[in-house]
Amino acid sequence: xxxxxxxxxxxxxxxxxxxxxxxxxxxxxxxxxxxxxxxxxxxxxxxxxxxxxxxxxxxxxxxxxxxxxxxxxxxxxxxxxxxxxxxxxxxxxxxxxxxxxxxxxxxxxxxxxxxxxxxxxxxxxxxxxxxxxxxxxxxxxxxxxxxxxxxxxxxxxxxxxxxxxxxxxxxxxxxxxxxxxxxxxxxxxxxxxxxxxxxxxxxxxxxxxxxxxxxxxxxxxxxxxxxxxxxxxxxxxxxxxxxxxxxxxxxxxxxxxxxxxxxxxxxxxxxxxxxx
Numbered sequence: 001x002x003x004x005x006x007x008x009x010x011x012x013x014x015x016x017x018x019x020x021x022x023x024x025x026x027x028x029x030x031x032x033x034x035x036x037x038x039x040x041x042x043x044x045x046x047x048x049x050x051x052x053x054x055x056x057x058x059x060x061x062x063x064x065x066x067x068x069x070x071x072x073x074x075x076x077x078x079x080x081x082x083x084x085x086x087x088x089x090x091x092x093x094x095x096x097x098x099x100x101x102x103x104x105x106x107x108x109x110x111x112x113x114x115x116x117x118x119x120x121x122x123x124x125x126x127x128x129x130x131x132x133x134x135x136x137x138x139x140x141x142x143x144x145x146x147x148x149x150x151x152x153x154x155x156x157x158x159x160x161x162x163x164x165x166x167x168x169x170x171x172x173x174x175x176x177x178x179x180x181x182x183x184x185x186x187x188x189x190x191x192x193x194x195x196x197x198x199x200x201x202x203x204x205x206x207x208x209x210x211x212x213x214x215x216x217x218x219x220x221x222x223x224x225x226x227x228x229x230x231x232x233x234x235x236x237x238x239x240x241x242x243x244x245x246x247x248x249x250x251x252x253x254x255x256x257x258x259x260x261x262x263x264x265x266x267x268x269x270x271x272x273x274x275x276x
Contacts (some may be wrong), residue, residue: 025067025068030242031063031077032068032075033110034275036171036213037197038197038214038249041127043063043082043104044059044061044085044273045059045062045273046245046273046274047059048271049270050090054089055090056087056096057086059086060083061083063081063108063276064080066078075110075111077108078109078110081125081127082105085257087257089137096136097135098135099133100133102129102258103130103132109123110123117167118166124160127157127160128157129158130155130258131154132259133150133259137149151259155183156179157179158179159177159178160178169201173196175192175195186221190220191217191218193216194215197213198213199235199239207236208235210235211232211234211235211245212232213230215228219254225253226253228252228253231248232248244272244275247272247273248269249271251266253266
């Protein structure tokens with residue numbers, strides 16, 4: 001109830017703080033705040049392949065600004081995030097058994113203010129994540145889970161605040177997350193992160209623009225540790241609009257999948273994403 005009350009207060013402040021003669025909109029085609037490229041907990045629609053050929057990941061998700069208010073310099077929005085990210089094992093004969101799947105859903109509130117050559121603002125989210133092992137990780141011949149895994153209950157609810165500042169096509173951000181309910185309880189309550197995404201428009205050719213993005217976070221499972229995601233790629237389409245990206249990504253840290261949360265991983269992928 002406290003979280004719902006807080007959301008209600010934020011919504012009222014958002015509506016009452018809009019400037020003179022604001023424009024009120026339902027379901028804008030463009031997002032007020034675009035997903036942060038290298039931050040993992042963002043809605044994606046695409047797939048990525050491990051360069052060692054062991055697995056691939058399938059992302060199916062969306063985010064939508066349900067209601068927004070804007071004037072000439074300031075915009076406010078509230079919306080919803082819904083997505084899954086799935087790990088599949090790569091086998092011969094074009095077979096990809098599903099090993100684990102994570103579900104994410106929540107609501108978001110955004111504020112953005114335009115300034116010369118850029119903008120600044122923040123995004124607030126209240127979200128839920130749960131994870132599950134899937135039958136692709138089960139060995140039917142031996143009636144046991146592969147690689148010594150067994151299902152656990154993994155679930156967390158959290159609030160997060162992402163202030164950001166954008167100068168031209170470079171956007172930097174901080175991330176502060178508080179997990180108010182989590183299973184297993186050994187997972188720490190706080191996540192601290194920073195990162196950026198940068199579109200190199202000076203190197204654009206036609207509708208293609210190179211990009212680079214980095215996200216670094218500190219979180220705790222049994223102890224605090226760092227996790228870094230680095231992405232380079234090429235976007236087809238307008239920089240601040242919907243499009244299509246081809247991405248090379250390097251991961252180093254604890255697993256991004258809840259069922260494997262205490263497992264250290266280091267790998268690189270190449271894939272594509274339909275930018276929202």
